[in-house]
Amino acid sequence: MVRAPCCEKMGLKKGPWTPEEDQILVSYIQANGHGNWRALPKLAGLLRCGKSCRLRWTNYLRPDIKRGNFTREEEDSIIQLHEMLGNRWSAIAARLPGRTDNEIKNVWHTHLKKRLKNYQAPENSKRQCKKNIDSKAPSTCQITLKSSHNFSNIKEGINGPDPNSPQLSSSEVSTVTADSESVMTMGVTNGGDQMDSYENFIPEIDESFWTDDLLSTADNSSFDMAISGGEGQFPFYDMKQESVELDVGAKLEDDMDFWYNVFIKSGDLLELPEF
DNA sequence: AAACGCCCCAACCGCGTTATA
DNA sequence: ATATAACGCGGTTGGGGCGTT
Incomplete structure (x- = not known):
């Protein structure tokens, strides 16, 4: 052209x-x-x-543009959304009313990137973990989070916020209630066809994500966690799980990277995930 | 007070996508 | 179906402001 x-x-x-x-x-x-x-x-x-x-x-x-410095909450949201969406500034801006993609991009490059670089100890309210796995080497990785909370009542399987969302079958997700610490293990196989079914399954990760539909699907536990991952923009997620096992790589194409993020919103975690 | 360097952010550029003729 | 116009997005730039020497 x-x-x-x-x-x-x-x-x-x-x-x-x-x-x-x-x-x-x-x-x-x-x-x-x-x-x-x-x-x-x-x-x-x-x-x-x-x-x-x-x-x-x-x-x-534009009259609806919010002026002034970004609040800590807005900055946290940007960090969190950037983990989910990458450099898709307009998509991030769409979740931050009154803020423009340009503004968010600037604040990311000038403040938040540095803040993450200097990130030492996890914040009290949120932790984020990420791992890229070489798809050429099929592998299983496990992250285990321990908490003093009782998770014995955690529901099995994954329930999306939309009742019409596709539900993962038992072959795709196995849930095991474990020891006295109520460790729960979930295995998810990342296969190409399966990922399509996750596409309509993606939650909007903003503050309402933590407080509305998803929280209402589980217990009153104060331990909140979401797993998202996948190839491209097709994450899957679960919440209120203590231990998550990801069986990845076996069905991926050579040049695919598998990734996942862990979003934790709790001040009561005892350990960081081990990769 | 001048020079310098760094930071920040508004604005630009290039390109991919979508709409339209 | 094709070409072109328009839009929208992400990366980059440049200049003003500010702190330091």
Whole structure:
């Protein structure tokens, strides 16, 4: 596809916007909507390209944009969502009302990346663990979390927040109630066909993830945990499990990486997962 | 007070995707 | 079905602000 650069026309202004330009853009959009961005600057009387107008509006002038520094909660959410979604800034922004992808991207590169690098001890409320496994070497790995809580009432299997979500069969998930510490083991085989069934199974990992549907499906235990993993964007998850065994690699293509994340929201954990 | 270097963030660029003619 | 226009996203940049020397 051959396309002329957006601002190829001579005479179009670049660089920082002036308050006068902002006012013209805001007034025009309030009166007419943005419609066709490419046509907008000419109609509004701005010497800017449509792309520049769109960016200025979506990243700065939109009335629903939240101003000011990010709260600790927002930063935690970004870290957590980034674990889940990677550099999909717009997807992360969609889960943070009032924040733009650009803003989140900036805050990630300027603050959060450093914070994670310096991350020593886990925070009180959340821990995240990750492991990439070479798919060419089929393997089983196990993470075990121990807690003083009683998990004897944990339900077997996985229940998604949507009752219409596909349920994993017993061959895909085995749940074993173990010793006196109520250690639970779940094995999940990562096969290509099976992963399709997980696609509609992905929870929205935000604060409501921890407090709404999923929590209502389990006990009143204060130990909350979610496992997500898979190839590409097809994670599976479970929660309120103490020990999770992941049988991975056997059915993966050569160049696939298997990954999983562990999100834990509890101040009562005694040990970090061992990989 | 000047010079320097680092940090931050608004804005730009390039490219993939989607819509439309 | 194809070409083109428009949109949207993620990566990158550049310049202003600020702290340090």
